[in-house]
Amino acid sequence: MLLTFLSILLQINPVITPGNWLTPFEKSYGKKTATYKECIAYYQHLDNAFDTFKLEEYGSTDSGKPLHIAILSLDKDFNPVSLRRKNKRILLIQNGIHPGEPEGIDASMMLARDYLLKKELQAYLKDVVVLFIPIYNVDGSLNRNSYSRANQDGPESYGFRGNARNLDLNRDYIKTDSRNAQTFTVLFQEWQPDIFVDTHTSNGADYQHTMTLIATQKDKLQGPLREYLTSQLLPQLYVGMQKLKFPMCPYVDSKGESPDSGLVGFLETPRYSTGYTTLFHTIGFVTETHMLKPFADRVKAQYNFLDVLIRTVQKDAAKIAAARQQAIKEMLAQKQFTINWQLDTTTVDTITFLGYEAKHKPSEVSGLSRLYYDRQAPYTKKINYYNTYRASLTVTRPTAYVVPQAWEEVIDRLRLNWVKMRTLRRDTSLTAEVYYLTDYKTGNRSYEGHYLHSGVQVRSEKQRLNYFAGDYIIPVNQPAARFLIETLEPQATDSYFNWGFFDGILQQKEYFSSYVFEDVAAKLLQQYPNLKKQLQEFITKNPEAAKNAQAQLDFVYRHSPYYEKSHLRYPITRIVP
Template structure:
């Protein structure tokens, strides 16, 4: 049995192996069991190979063969944040119990497992005992971001990184029935050994929501607590303090569980507690995975049927029945009471910070706090039949291809009646976020008849990934191309009119246009900032002149609202 001891166990449960030795351990399974196959899925920025371990009793090592088995596909991802690495070690132990000791061999009766040992391999190899000051072990751990200093768990929709591009290829080819993403959380001290995030709001199919709330989560709580681990929802506090309450609100698709939701799939985000010993975190993660697989294995037909229906429902709801799509989700301010299991705390003045600092004791307490777990739609939209993308936006098309969105192209020039957006109140974040300068804006919709040239891309919304399409292409969506800065150039003015040219032209405009003259003098009367700004006053006329660039602040992607004379 010594052959199957993990590095974690040999170290006295205080260490995790580097990537080379991690892969070597998984290769033992491949060498000894024909039901295991390891495949390369990509290359990291520093040239390391990304791996996936496929476990199938039927040797169904391709997506096509896997689908033919009728079994549910479960994807387990580890090490997207490599300092939070216990999922990798827990997977080694769980696989040993499935394949070697066979005490959990039945989990392969109805399931096929895909395990990514480490997604952020470059970050994993940036080992140090000092990478996570809030964390209790292992002795050395990896770094949060990849070699490009980007956080992979903000990249699922925009797909800037090679690692996520590789992940998306794997995900969309296999289209798992369930995903588990293993993490460790920072923040307050509390009794919970393990917490979880899972989508239960308007960003995921209602049938899956009912399954999560009424069946899966009650089962998971019962079984994990029977293993001796205290389990609760992910602890994100409203104002950063426990007493302000827990936020349990929709996650954007930049995150793993938010991305799965827009793919009509459930993702369990496992978040062990960073202050608990490393061994406790490994075993609580293993418990979460084991009981999730147990439930899925026992209820395989139900989850697969729910997923099939979840793929159909958006097409019926938003295209056939013309319901409005919930584009922006926020808290409705309502909450339920939650019995929080924490440790007694106190706030103490610090000479270091010059402010109060929260400190925790080891005395357990239970207090009632609010949990804000209801969302409302701040904005809803009607889903168009298609989006039209000019062919020059190859960077956008590349991302759509990563998500395996179906596209066609115009074979000839054609007239379209479209809806377009104009950006207003544009501003930019003072610092970059994930390497991008993020804009903030409002939008105004207008209609236009436009001749689009041959080669224009057509993105029909009548496809399984409708939610992905909307979240990328609707500019007001929180993780849209527009909000991630893909179209920042369209906020810039590229031509100008000098005052000595524009001022006499403005005189002529005033003389010949009574409506414009009235608008100008009203603005002078009621807008002090405008009245006192020579540049704004001149710009008033420039924007209304034939010299003004009509593409400034106009979103170049169009919504197709009429099929008149057009064949997709």
Template sequence: MRLILLFLFTSIFVDAQNNLLTPFEKGNKNQSTTYEECIEFYQELDKKYASILMIEQGLTDSGKPLHLVFYSSDNVFLNTTKKTVLLINNGIHPGEPDGIDATMMLMRDLASGKIKTPKNTLIAAIPVYNIGGMLNRNSSSRANQNGPEEYGFRGNGRNYDLNRDFIKSDTKNSRSFQKLFTELNPDIFLDNHVSNGADYQYTFTCIATQHEKLGSTLGNYFKNELYPSIVKDMNKKKIDVVPYVNVHSTTPDKGFEQFTDTPRYATGYTTLFHTLGFVPETHMLKAYKDRVHVTYEFMVSTINFADANWEKIKQMRNVAIEEFTPGKQYPLQWALDSTKVSYIDFKGYEGGYKPSDISGKNRLYYDRSKPFTKKIPFYGNYKPTQFVTIPKAYIIPQSQWQVLDILKLNGIAYTQLQKDTIIEIESYKIESYQTSKSPYEGHYGHYNTKISKSIQKVKFFKGDYVYNTNQTSVKYLVETLEPEAVDSFFNWNFFDTILQQKEGYSAYVFEDMATQILAENPTLKQEFEAKKQSDKAFAENGGDQLYWVYKHSKYFEKAFMQYPVYRVN
């Protein structure tokens, strides 16, 4: 009887354990979970373990909700200042599912006690961010990737690349993410990916966010202490870590530079909130089981560091907030600093060129029978090339509701004017810009934007919005509202209506008015004649001359090129 009971107990235990195996573990480790299997797995974890909680956090373009899964050793899931908060994002590109499968095992192993239990860290994970892309399951869209057998597609339900949508916020996915992110306020953020590009020996590469953008104190802590400690722990597990090899169509043995993550990207966005960001990038040509393994181990190493250093991480983030305050200079544009170079022992493969079987022209190839280790230069530093002074506040008219809605999603604090008020402000005019000739993620974006400035007294109305910059989200305000910033709302086409005149004139009528305007304004007349003398094309074009007078008259519309966000200095 004892043997029978023991057999039954063992069978029940084994069955229970098998039910908590992931599809990746049940197969030959070249399979990835489906969306349905993934959510069911977390539902089971939620039922079985008090330390696991799964909630819904808004909708996605697919129509399905975005889920957030928590692990807490004390079963308390509130974001308190007593713990570090680690947020893991998976499946932003569902054709790169390593993190999806690795995080399922990680959360189970944390809850079951299989791995070290973090006492000072609250872990939150988005099981699948791009649900629409994961539902678009196939075996061929990642042409150069070595497994798994099936996976999702890069574009979401509306064919947006979600890793370009963290500022423009065209998708429900992005809007749901922004709300949960700013409410959670994570200290560390991981966005799991798979690389493409060059070939080399490493299974694991990593984008450590541009440390300069974190400010001097937090940035130096990130670069000199936090990241090296995690890498050292990975090395103890016999896993090499190298910076993301941002090299395409050539070999990396002559060196490469750090990927610059502007705010359109996940870690570029999270950096705006003083969050320490990583993008693990496993190598596409390595076996899927190995890619999932190293992704899992990087998350464990990060958790262990966060748990051991939770107080200092909190302290460093608080110090960083004080570096970005009204009146201080903010770096708006960056360029690679080629004067600062480090040398890494890079493990690559000999590469070269040979005639293509397709075209007969030279094509790149790598020879895996010829591995090498050699020191190569790595450029991991950027320098600011343009600054702006952080104003005391920004004022945005209530008519700009599209921008205001996104600021609200991001938890940006504001007040509203209680009555109509005349305020002295700094005003911008858009002087020049260039526009992309091809569509990019649904936009014909602007770049090389230039502005002019003036001090004016402007009447604002009851209900207009005031955003004081003395808040933790100041970097987000500056990066989105300063039109010359790379990923500003202006450059993402939010204000394109100001770039088109709404009124004009009938030339046969305005000819006589122009004559009178010049007669009544001797200084303007002098300017006009000087321009005719210095600009031959202008002197030969009557239409341009008439328009010049119109543009310099009181009849020219004030809204043209007038940037509708104002600075209080």
């Protein structure tokens, strides 16, 4: 096999020396994945040999090492603005976000080489530019081991899921804590890809499929992109992989204990790669090769998927451009935006699934019953697929948001995402819609460096507030509208509030000494009869408060002019018509 491969290369390019273009994966006969150093050296080798290929350092990572991007452009143009002007479709392939799941790293190295060497493949690059992030989690790739993926069949060694700060980078797209994510954001906004792929390896159940796929959740796409994805792009990818003897199925997230209970479509919120890219009308895919299949087969499946995708993007280049342009146009005219979703279990499709019977037997460890999949009992059957999500919470978009300059961490993230903003030139007052937090829950354990909030409830009122020169006015009628709404509306799943960027407002800064406020409260009740009535209603509804003097004083305080208006007041306000 190795000699045949070399002979083919020598026929294509006689100056190639034996082994010159073999990747570490190929040299090891499919047992090893490239190290970070080997991977970047290989791409540099391609850069040196071909003027249609360029490797660039794009920024830093938390390890201090650079994040690279490799650009395959048939007309030797490597400028994103120029390429968009030429109406090129841009496909971004990201590898190694979890370096213990490395198939995409090796598949992309071979894919780039083959498209550079084989003239017959270059017809599929006529209208397509392919970008490769060789290894996104450079930090984790450098932390090489052979044990952290306990459920996986090979390779011999690989990187670690956490980055240099022990962050899972596929939870960091919106919060952007890592330098890796900050660099990715710059790269993404500059290139504005039409299609994005994030390569992974699965965990979970055992089944016959080598490749499973997460596509951008269809209900989160604008109509034109949703229609193109579901009726044209996905069917072509599934048929293409079937022809190559790698039948796919959706990512296996079982409704019950095993896949035959039905699969549930993955709802990728903006913390995830494809949830983030969706906010900017980029169709996203997460490829998930099956952990228990031989590493060589997983790399081959990954290679085939990327190859089929490139060919399909070339074939549908005009359709993709038209759908994306129409989607952006519709979004700019949109008034209502969904910020929370719920699975609709009453709507169900069926898919063909190639599985193994799920059975139980006594555990050799505990002696108790354990699940296993019987590979001697394969099956092909139709199973339910739940992949429809309905809006559970919507908001009416404001004309603009007002962001005080004090919230610098948030402003920096808006800038990274090319949000159009202007600053106030002088101190002024504005009438705006203000949110007060009436309820929220906070996780009792740290999650990716934050104590995540959820279940946020708000009430709104209009207030006239003072702002300072340098505070930001952010119009919503701009390409980043969905990004703004899903980060600045506090009830959105991955809002900046839920990630803890505004926790300062949750703490009350002033209070009272009970023995002093007793006299003040008595005067307030005499002065404001309505307040006294409200206190009596409070006691009636809460009988325990009748015996709790502190609770009654607290009620009077919170309904008096002494209570700070900024407590639990969300600092970003909305300008509404």
